Amino acid sequence: MRLFAQLSWYFRREWRRYLGAVSLLIIIAFLQLIPPKVVGIIVDGVTVHHYTTDRVLMWIGTMLLIAVVVYLLRYVWRVLLFGASYQLAVELREDFYRQLSRQHPEFYLRHRTGDLMARATNDVDRVVFAAGEGVLTLVDSMVTGLAVLIVMSTQISWQLTLLALVPMPIMALVIKRYGDMLHERFKLAQAAFSSLNDRTQESMTSIRMIKAFGLEDRQSGLFAADAADTGVKNMRVARVDARFDPTIYIAIGMANLLAIGGGSWMVTQGSITLGQLTSFMMYLGLMIWPMLALAWMFNIVERGSAAYSRIRAMLAEAPVVNDGEASIPAGRGTLAVAIREFHYPHTDAATLDKVTFTLQPGQMLGICGPTGAGKSTVLSLIQRHFDVVQGDIRYHDIPLPRLKLDDWRSRLAVVSQTPFLFSDTVASNIALGKPGATQQEVEHAARLASVHDDILRLPQGYDTEVGERGVMLSGGQKQRISIARALLLEAEILILDDALSAVDGRTEHQILRNLRQWGEGRTVIISAHRLSALTDASEIIVMQHGHIAQRGRHEQLAAQSGWYRDMYRYQQLEAALNDAPAEEVTREEP
Known part of the structure; x- marks a missing residue:
């Protein structure tokens, strides 16, 4: 029953729908009390009072009329009640998606995709089912049960009613115990389902790698183990679930006896x-549904409560990066980075140490260095995926935490x-950040990214579906479409995080031009491993072990001893060897 208290905010807001549905349920409950009374009247009328055929048919017609009215009222309350519960599903999923979109990488370090998908789908369905069917069964069982008890006690015999209800308190205690067991076991079953979802999602997204390494049998074994574990936990839920109906039917059987x-x-x-006994037995038959509904209500509400606790735990997580309140002044401003030290969450070692630079509008910054030097971390901090604690980053001389994130x-x-493309057309992927862009604007951005000609060679040109994650495109094409997507925004600051690694040197030169x-x-701001992408930068910083080891323009760094000169010469030599004719290379081999 905890769930109804937890959802009270929604019930209060949608009180008109719920009140209308509950009112109709009460009316239906009282209408259902009439047919057993009529049957008793007919039985006594035929056996004792010798009713005529016309009078019997009149009472039968009354029951048919009540059946039609009940049918119509049931239709209306279902529209009201389930319409409200489906709206709850929409709101919970919107809140959940909004929460995910507000979170930052640290959140996704702790939560896996499959688990998040399970909470947004399966858990929400359980909560909505409880908010619809749970409310129905609670109201229907209570109203019908109480009304039947009152009629049985006042119209027939209160002594017989008490005798028939002797098994009910025992049944209620047993069902309450089953409900508590179900709550705990269902939480474990949902967690197992999340793990199974994780395994499925990871296998589907990495299927090429799995096949390339011949890991099909191993992955199938791991999936089978997760599926078996999920089955075991769901079976434990089913064992508790299976105890409800036998308990109720035993109680009902004892009551009938x-x-x-x-x-x-x-x-x-x-x-x-005899007619009163017949009516009493029919009323007792009406008690079967409230008792079954009571057990069913405990079942679905406990499942919904367990699911809602998982959803609330996710919604309660505050973003690591808080939104600011200041608006950014109009016009282009100076970006000033002054990071004294930065640690990733839950790590002791500093990832960045004394990283400072200033960029005026129109300037280009190049960032390079060996793998793991901290290049992507600097870009993440500029995007406010994390906040700098020791030091700050300013734009228009305003610290980023004070600015509105949007x-x-x-x-x-x-x-x-790692460019990401949606399973949509090429044009829609380029216009992702600017959905209202014209075809001419999309094509202009594609030309700037040197991918226009490649797109025209696709089967349907800009209307070609790229498949999931752009599966039908090469790595270079995906990178260039992502660049076109960014250029279409015409933003003040462009960040390229090793975004030219999959294109050849000639295409890179054209894009940079x-x-x-x-x-x-x-x-x-360009981060790159291939140093030819940085030759025109206003300033280049060389990152090593989280700090700036060298800085300057290309000509200066190429003349200084250090990592930059060594790597630039190596890459120049490599490019020369790649451009040399094959037979010449063969002759020069020792």
Whole structure:
């Protein structure tokens, strides 16, 4: 029953729908009390009062009319009640999605995709089912049960009613115990389902790697183990679930036995008539549904309560990065980064140490260094995936934590080192951040990213479906479409996080030339392993072990001893060897 208290905010807001549905349920409950009374009247009328055929048909017509009215009222309350519960599903999923979109990478380090999907789908369905069917069964069972008890006690015999209800308190205690067991076991079953969802999601997204390494049997074994564990936990739920109905039917059977035995004795004693006993047994038959509904209500409400606790735990997690209140002044501003030290959450070692630079509008910053040097971390901090505690990052001389997140990110266009494309057309993927873009604007951005010609060679050009995660495109095409997507935004700051790694040198040169024209007055930050992408940068910083080891323009760094000169010479030599004719290379081999 905890769930009804937890959802009280929604019941109060949608009180009109719920009140209307509950009122109709009460009316239906009272209408259902009439047919057993009518049957008793007919039985006594035929056996004692010798009713005519017309009078019997009149009473039968009354029952048919009541059946039609009950049918219509049931239709209306279902629309009201289930319409309200389905609206709850929409709101819970919207809140859940909004919560996920507000979270930052640290949140996704702790929560896996499969578990989040299970909470947004399966758990929400359980809560909605309880908010619809649970309310129905609670109201229907209570109203019908109480009304039947009152009629049985006042219209027939309160002594016989008490006798028939002797098994009920025992049944209620047993069902309450089953409900507590079900709550705990269902939470474990839902957690197991989340793990199974994780395994499925990971296997589907990495299917190429699995097949390439011949890991099909191993992954199938792991999936089978998760499926078996989920089955075991659901079976434990089913064992508790299976105890409800037998308990109720035993109680009902005992109640019928007591009612028939006691009622027969009362008929022989003249305390009640045969027609009254017939009505009493029909009323007792009406009690079967409230008792079954009570057990069913405990079942679905406990499942819903367990699911809602998982959803609330997720919704209660505050974002690591809080939204600011300041708006960004109009116009392009200076980006100043002054990071004294930065640690990722739950780590002791510093990832960045004394990283400072300033970028004026129109300048280009190049960031390079060996793998793990902290390049992507710097870009993540600029995007406010995490906040800097020791030091700060300012734009228009305002610390980023004071700025509204939406305002700040609207000034950024980012291309990550792992581009993501949706299962949509090429044009829709490019226009992702600007859905109202015209075809001419989309094509212009594609030309700047040097991918226009490649798109025209696709089967349907810009209307070609790229498949899930852009599966039908090469790595270079996906990178360039992602670059076109960013350029279409015409943001003040463009961030390219190793976004040219999958394109050849000639295409890279063409894209960079286009960027110089596009980026007049805009700030560009390029992180790259291939140093030829940084030759035109206003400043280059070389990251090593989380700090800046070298900085300067390309010409300066190429003349200084250090990592930059060594790597640049190596890459120049590699490019020369790749461009040399094959036979010449063969002759030069020792």
